[in-house]
Amino acid sequence: MTIDFTLDPEVAELRDRTAAFVRETVLLAELRMLQGAGSPDDVLRRELQQAARAAGVFAPTVSTSLGGLGLDVRGQSVVLEEAGYSLLGPLALHCAAPDEGNMHLLEKVATEAQRERFLKPLAAGDVRSCFAMTEPSPGAGSDPSQLVTTARRTDGGWVIDGRKWFITGADGAAFAIVMARTSGTGGADGVLEATMFLVPVDTPGFRLVRHVPTLDTGFTGGHGEIELSGCTVxxxxxxxxxxxxxxYAQVRLAPARLTHCMRWLGLARRAHDIALEYAGSRTAFGSRLGDLGMVQQHIADNEIDLAASRALIREAAWVLDSGRSGKHETSVTKTFVAEAVGRVVDRAIQVCGALGISGDLPLGAYLREVRAYRISEGPSEVHRWSIARRVLRNRDDTEGAPR
Structure with a gap:
């Protein structure tokens, strides 16, 4: 089957309009943020989202029935790359994690009443949300079978008890999608069943314990630790x-890890452009930096990583648009892109030298943000393990099939 990467004229125009909006509006806001608090708040979020609405670029991943632009995954791949050209671009367009993934999940799974109560205000940007699955040790992290948080039935509802950790956007969220064990013991020898619950953050027994200090600071609401104690829903x-x-986590997982890749590719492109500008204007040893062989190697390697990342993203997007799970393709893409964007930003810093590690350029902030992606949405090591197991299993199935 032929993979078609041709863009509809409307998507190409939206891509260009998004690029202009990010450069003319969002990069200025990013500069102010990095010179000030260093992380976005809800005041800035609302300001940028209003500007995105006025520019006609708001909510590219949300269906048209909910007021979004309704792009397919291939269309998202080009628009979200342009949004990612700034740390604040995805926030402005309302396609940032965790809300983007949560909206996708709710569109697929929520009841009409849940859509009305939770999805509609989230899709409009009126509220934020968080996704609460990760737990402190010995609970669920890379291995979800270690889920410790429990939900037990009561008359007319459930009581949730447990602790969640590294929950992005928890501070200021209106509600959380909480994963809890509803039967089984889990672990290597247990059969575990888990259930998702929609929990408003003002529910008694739901408490934000603290902000977890982290290397990255680019998410509204930070990364929180949550305690659920007798939380009744x-x-x-x-x-x-x-x-x-x-x-249901798989419904969210493959598209969400791919949209992460799209956004980070945009930020890596921005870092590369900064390095190109510097290499083309700075002189050393009697020539431009860009005329020196080692600098040219950094530039060439960046071009290779950017092109390879984009190709993997587009192919995985095509697989998802074709109605397949994309589990393997998005895992391959996530592993490569998470590491490639880190290499690109690191090389850009190296090209820019002392200026690159100074606060006069945003490259240091970019490096802190992209480094976290090698761990979030599944560490590279777990993805490699999963990829290898899947390939070997497919080989064994093929070898055992009748010839």
Missing amino acids: GDDAVLGEVGKGFA
């Missing part, structure tokens, strides 16, 4: 069906 809080939480 009704049956209407169950997202989807009881016991199918892990299956």
Whole structure:
């Protein structure tokens, strides 16, 4: 089957309009943020999202029925790359994590009542959300079968107990999608069933304990630690069906890890452009930096990493648009892109020398942000393990098939 990367004229025009909006509006806001608080707040979020609405670039991943632009995944791949050209671009366009992934999940799984209560205000940018699955040790991290948080039935509802950790956007979120164990013991020898619950943050027993200090600071609401103690919700809080939480996580996982790649590719491109500008204007040893062989190697290697990342993203987007799970393709793409964008930003800093590590350029902030992506959405090591197991399993199935 032929993979078609041709852009519709409307998508190409939206890409160009997004690029102009980010350069003319969002980069200035990013500069102010990096010179000030260093992280976005809800005042800045609302300001930028209003500007994005006025520019006609708001909510590219949200369906048109909810007021978004309704792009398919291939269309998202070019628009989100342009949004990612600034740390604040995805926030402005309302396609940043974790809200982007949560909106996708809710569109697929939520009941009409849940869509009205949770999805509609989220899609409009009126509120923020968070996704609460990760737990402190010995709970679920890279291995979700270690899920410790429990939800037990009561008359007309559920009582949730547990602790969640590194929950992006928790501070200031209106609600959390909480993953809890509803049967089984989990672990290597146990059969675990998990369920997702929609929990408003003002529910008694739901408490934000603290902000977790982290290398990256680019997410509104930071990364929080949450305590759930006797947190009681009704049956209407169950997202989807009881016991199918892990299956619903897959609905969110593949598209969300790919949109992450799209956004970070844009930021890596920005870092590369900064390095190109510097290499083309700075002189050393009687010539431009860009005329020196080692600098040219950095530039060439960046071009290679950017091109390879874009190709993997576009192919994975095509697979998802074709209706397939994309589990393997997005895992390959996530692993490569997470490491490639780090290499690109690191080389850009090297090209810019002392200026690169100074606060006069945003490259240091970019490096801190992209470094975290080798761990979030699944560490590279876990993805490599999963990729290898899948390939070997497919080989064994093929070898055992009748010839």
